[in-house]
Amino acid sequence: MAAGDLAGSFQEEVTCPVCLDYFTDPVTLECGHNFCLACIRQCWGEPQPHGCCPQCRATAPHRDLRPNRQLGNVVELVKRLRLRLPAGSEPAGLPVCQRHQEALKLFCQEDEAPICVVCDRSREHRHHTVIPVEEAAQDYQERMRSRLERLREQREELRGLNRAWEQESQRLRRQTEVERQLVVSECEGLRQLLDEHERVCLARLGELDTEIERRREENAARLGKETARLSALITELEGKCQQPVLELLQGVRRAVSRGEEVTPLHAAPEFPELEKRLRDF
Template sequence: MVEESPVRQLCDETTCPICLEYFKDPVTIDCRHNFCQAYITQCWQEPGREASCPQCRVPCPQRDFKPNRQLASIVEIAKKFRLQRTRGAEALGKVCERHQEPLKLFCEDDQALICVVCDKSKEHKEHKVIPKDEAFRERKKKIWNYLTFLKEKRKEMLSCKQRKENESQMLLEEAEIETQKIMAEFNQLHIFLEEQECLVLTKRKNLSDEIKHMRNKNIEKLSKEISSMDDLIKEMEEKHNQPTSEFLQKLCCLDFKKIKFMTFKGS
């Protein structure tokens, strides 16, 4: 609870402890406490309840009360005073919608601005209430601390972001260099393989040409020898079929050395 101010004391003195509103037709009972006439009458008329002061519990067997005109006058003055203050507060847009009082207090439990009448109500009776200026300073300081923390974190994140970007750029550059190096090596290898392919194909062509040449040469030679052998066979067949005298006479004409030579080469 906040320290009592004159305005709040005036509000307390002109507020009914039962209805928590300004006194209406205030009356004083035997214990000198004041209440709205309608509410104290209603309270004492409850079935099975002894008449007593709702505030101090002192018995009031006579159920007697007296109009308090002086308090009624003070209530009217308080209302006029509140109206004057309300108009000033309305210009700033800071008036309690319920009680039309300036919002000068802050309820920590409800996290809301309230007026002095709200503070005395049952709704805020057990709540922690502080002046709104104090609440403003505390929250402004808290927000400033959060703001400082967030700015520092943002600075760290920007630094981290820049560092990551630099690292990524460096890795990309290294990767590009390595890619170019690999491409150059593969290009050199490709050139080497093309040269080797050309060399091997040339050797194979030369070998094929040589084989063909030797084949043709041998075939040509063998063809000539076969032709000579055919002639010799024909000659010998003719001699073999000659009569005895002619066969023997011309037998000496056969070149047996040539036959042996051809037979030897053929084997």
Template sequence: MEFVTALVQLQEESSCPICLDYLKDPVTINCGHNFCRSCISRTWKGLGAPVHCPVCRVCFRDRNLRSNSQLSHLTEIAKLLQIRRSKRKRQEESSMCEKHNQLLTLFCGKDLEVLCTRCSFSIQHQKHYICPIKKAASHHRKILECTIKPLKDNMEQVEKVLTLQASKSVELRKQVKYRREEIHSEFEQLRLFLQNQQEDILRQMEDEEMEILAKLNENFVTFTDHVSSLKHLLREVEVSVIHLQKPFAPTSILESIRNLLKYLQ
């Protein structure tokens, strides 16, 4: 109890009278009271001289804030003591039997439960192997120690498998990448081949087209000349027919008929 009382007093001395929390960057004012630097600065903000102490109400003109490093260290110690006390209290509470409010000092080997003395005499644990917690801990520690090597061996085997799988995965990615590049190259070559074939066929078709067009043009000229000749001959025939219808055909017309008939044959 003396420790608890001393800890409470230390916490009170390490607390700021303004925010009621542990002092942060503690400073001492002229009257000797201590505050967080930010708390007293905020309290005095906007106030003119003189200012007063929030605790004892003593007034003074100067806002003299003296850093108190020793009190800062004591505050940290108070925090640590409070944390350790809370932790110890939680441990003590967790080691108490919730049903009988007695210390858990025994262990049931069958149900694998920690027990208090009254729990060990209950019907639930009759004929069970009951031993002190320290003895049970030593026994189970040895059991667990025996499992360490098999677990390590198993872990090493699994790590080897993982390493092998990772290596296979890397190799597979390399093979897929190589095959992808190979297929891309093959298709690129095929594309170039088809493109060349297309260009050759189109060029050949263009040459054939030009050749056919040239022949058609030549035939067109030939037939045009022939039609022109036929038109000229038709006109001469028509003129000769007209002259031959007259009672006395000119001798020159009769002479030209021989040439026309020869041409028509």
């Protein structure tokens, strides 16, 4: 196989899917995909126990970034092969229009697709709004960042609401414990006469415990599910923001629309009927 063919066949295998350049300090995730060490750290952003693979979205522990030295050696080999290629034999690095073989420097907002300068002057795009791809990417990135900020705020509000549910349930359970002690104390001197009364009261308090715990678990599950959904959407949009310009613009309107979804927040925890049942003791 000629050196040019060999270098071309290895081009995709030695290119990082995030920066679209040769791998630098390549590492492998548990899912098997490879990235530059700096690129995957930039994608994951703030340190967390786990991150998502930018390609398959599989969860991967931050600590499990295995250096791929064999891939690094292959990268160096391909670089040396490309240096030996004759002038003009290296494949072009920029994406080009399949129809006109011109660089895709413009973005059609109506079609949501990158186009070349020849396409811009064609009848198909004559009355369309066309802007440079860099400007389009910047605009959509700003819009997604705005949506991300609101989504993060909603996530924090949900977490705060969950904490409020936990505190309220603990307060009520402490109150039931106080009531339990009072009931036992009142029945102590009249045990033989009040055994039945004590049993009934303790059973009612047990039912209150069960009801409080049931409500706490229901609300914790619902809030946890909503928080997880927002976290997944935030992760998706954060990954989208880190993609190269052309990949970012693919399906970007749908991604932005999903970011505009508003999650209805639940009211603060209140248990009026449980409060009444406790007061009736």
